[in-house]
Amino acid sequence: MTVFAKGATSPAQLSALSQSGYQTVGLDWTVSPRFAREHTQGRVALQGNCDPSVLLGGQEAIRKEVRELCWGENGFLTCAAEGIKGGWIVNLGHGITPGVKPEDARFFLERVRAECTKKSREDQPVRSSSCFLSCRLCTDFLLAFQDV
């Protein structure tokens, strides 16, 4: 089960949520992934937490913020690469808003997939948004190569 307590971002609240019996804790967008990991200590998976307003900011903003969410100094994947434990479910930090263009929502999903196929901050982008294969195909293809 997942618990989402918007606004519960203090160390004490994150710590309490991570010991409440739920397996996943949803985060709103005001907390950094590293901070949330520090105060949940690998006890739970974390879900989140891109600012929903980013999707209203155009594709360059989306590209930059997704990069930050994943591979910024305190990003989810930067933390994971450092060996900090805990699962991650990518999501926004609150609901998507009515003004978002569907193609920008798609761009967000594609950028998340692209960043998530990298194994380190230094990895070059492995796929552009103009990829003609579906992302899942691309991803599986690349992962298959990494296993070889």
Add this chain to the structure above:
Amino acid sequence: MTTTSPAAREAPQQIDHPVPPSVQSYSFPQHPDTDFPPLTNDALLQSAQNNTDPLSLSRPPPIWIMRQAGRYLPEFQAVRKEHSFFTVCRTPELACEVTLQPIRRFEGLLDASIIFSDILVVPQAMGMEVQMLGGVGPHFPHPLQSPDDAQKRILDRETDVFEELKYVYAAITKTRHGLEGKVPLIGFCAGPWTLFGYMVEGGGSRTWEKAKAWAYKTPENAKAILQRIAEVSAEYLVGQVQAGAQVRYPRFPPLKVVTNSSFDSSFKSSTPMPTASPLTVSTPSSSPTSA
């Protein structure tokens, strides 16, 4: 001259239709493990159990978007143009359709679906009228007025969760089939404080001051109401699992309006936590309890 706003004049109030007769004969699937198409993408279930780190998965970490079946999609707007918000919630075919819309549009890019519904179906099931007003949001024409009022309308009233909410269960079961096993289906409910807030304030609030004042003035009464909401919610969540939901997702209020000590006590006393084994589709073997 009338006093209605231009927006209200342009968009005449839609009628909330009752649950269609086809829902009356609904029953839970007998064999939830085998009745549904096999799940081909379990990335969400793996990560949600905290079994895997994002870089050690055989595929990228799972992704879904809160409110992904929503107004930003033109195909959703098209359905809502014809049907009121709660009519969509109450009609399994419509709820299934809008739940599937983002999965279709973003084929291969989303790893989960979440049943289209609303947290306020629970107060409705508990006997309260809720309207969804265009441009305003949810509105309770008759919010709870006083502890006596709540005693009569909430605490002295039995809620038959299955009968009141089987339209959601029917939508979940239908959607599990409609998904063809492509991604798991998430069910959800609100936390008791959130619902108590709406039931007392009559709608959304920045401060939730009526609900907080109520809890400070008559803590025992507030606690009894929260407990009742928690019991109904727990039974509702267990029912969602029995209907086919694979992940449960209780939502809590913006906690900035709750003090640290009340956060602690409300959280511990009224968090609905079904005893079902988490993240499985098996039917829970024991009755729900509050954690």
